[in-house]
Amino acid sequence: MLKKFLFSLSVLALAIAPAAMAQADKPKIAILRFGPLPNIDITEGAILDVLESYGFISTEENRIFEARRDYEGEHITIYWGDAGFDFPTVRLMLADALDKEVDVLVTNGAAVTQTAVHITSEMDMPTPVIFASTPYEGGIAAEAACVKPDHVAGVSAALSFDYAFSVLLMQDPDIERVGVIHSISDASGRYGAQEIMEAAESLGIQIHTAGVVSLSDLRPAAHSLVDDGVGAIMLPIDTITSSGLPVITEIASEIGLPVFFPSFSAIYYGATIGAGSSPMYANGVNLGRILTAHLNGDVDLARVGIGTIGDLHVGVNLESAEAQGVDISQAVMEEAIAVIESGGTTRLAPGLLAAIARRGRIIPLEQRQADDKAWLASLHCSDEMIAEQQAALDAAEA
Secondary structure (H helix, E strand, O other): OHHHHHHHHHHHHHHHOOOOOOOOOOOEEEEEEOOOOHHHHHHHHHHHHHHHHOOOOOHHHHHHHHOOOOEEOOOOEEEEEEOOOOHHHHHHHHHHHHHOOOOEEEEEOHHHHHHHHHHHHOOOOOOOEEEEEOOOOOOOOOOOOOOOOOOEEEEEEOOOHHHHHHHHHHHOOOOOEEEEEEEOOOHHHHHHHHHHHHHHHOOOOEEEEEEEOOHHHHHHHHHHHHHOOOOOEEOOOOHHHHHOHHHHHHHHHHHOOOEEEOOHHHHHOOOOEEEEEOOOHHHHHHHHHHHHHHHOOOOOHHHEOOEEEOOEEEEEEHHHHHHHOOOOOHHHHHHEEEEEOOOOOEEEOHHHHHHHHOOOOOOOHHHHHHHHHHHHHHOEOOHHHHHHHHHHHHHHHO
16 A cells, blocks of 8 residues: 555656756755764765765865754755654654755655655655665665655665675574564564565574564563574664664673674674675765755656665674674674774774775866766656556565
8 A cells, every 4th residue: 555655646746746846046955864973974974075066065164064063055054963863853853954944854864764754745845855774674665766755865775684694604604593673663674574584594594583662672572582592683774773773782792692783884883793785975975966966956856766875894893792792703804894893993994994085075076977967867767667666566565
């Protein structure tokens, strides 16, 4: 029913919407996130760099915005928000941004994006949402790039539980049972738990699940998995596991189990091993491409599909491993591109350092515009594509 509803929205908007949404002379945008993390800082910095390339902000304004200061620039106003890993704060943050009558919401993180899409979808004229998140796992869109609400576009980091299991087997080749904690009231939790079970089935690994509805359920859930004899905990990406990851890793230290999360950046939250995408700067560049094209009236968000980017990498938190009494295997350490050592020091691979160092290198518009247009063209959703993807979804659901 949700998929058919989303498709109906698409058809209606295509019938009545202009080729691109008209923007104010000086647009106002809000850049909102779930909590402070180094990788999100890099993503937001890349958005600013693209805005500078396209002349929306000056070099001086870029430095002001880099400090996440609300500021009315010469050509654009930017407001900032950070929910501080507190889910109830997300709605307050979004309400504040919408009260400011922003023209676009730029969101980072599933919890923020899910809530933004839900709130704006109930508006008579929805405020556009441009996101970096996990849309299919998070219930933001149907499982197709072009089947989504018309006022929503964005990029999804690559997510692979097969890859996460390959890293898990590097750590413990003899593991037989893996525990999964997931939200039962969150589409992303249910979806992720199912994906984990399917990935484990071909490997002969037994999966024991513990569903939760609130953070207070995490402790009994983890202890039930210990009783089941699991050798590790693997988490899907949902509102409970994302906001509760520090709690989960604290519990994991008490019970002596490593925590695997299908996102590289999860090591900054305390996950023992993060095995997933690490787009960082590229994520922000692509968000900036969609944002600037929308502000310039060059695209209709209803026709912009969801892009998927990011290579898969491993990150290790030795501080968490030490607290859990877990020795990280040499194979995993050799794969890791980022290691948080005891005491909180972070050691980064040269390739990751190079990606971070790209921050602040502004590419002149004439050098980047052709590539930006080509990338946006690759996301274009025609009527035929939308209909075909919806038909495939309907057939799979039947």
